[in-house]
Amino acid sequence: MKNGISLKAVGHATSLFLAISFTLCVAFDLLFPEHAMYESWRRLLPGFEWLSWQSFMLGFIESYGYGWFFALIWVPLYNFFAGRDSRSD
Secondary structure, three states: OOOOOOHHHHHHHHHHHHHHHHHHHHHHHHHOHHHOOHHHHHHHOOOOOOOOHHHHHHHHHHHHHHHHHHHHHHHHHHHHHHHHHHHHO
16 A cells, blocks of 8 residues: 555554553552452453453453454545545645
8 A cells, every 4th residue: 555554554553552551451450449440341342351361361352353443444444535635635
């Protein structure tokens, strides 16, 4: 893709951002249980349960997948509209 944003770069960057954010939030929940967000994780991430390594890995993978979901929709839309905008100049 010549003048567009790379789907691969945005996909990996967004996915890693969400996966790292998920990991930091779980660590925060463990350090400060009175401010825990695990109920939100249970609603947002199907199959996620609190305090299990298998569940943490599932949440991590799902977070990574949500990043690709975002990229697969956003990058083509951005490239389409950016291409249309550059043609009109």
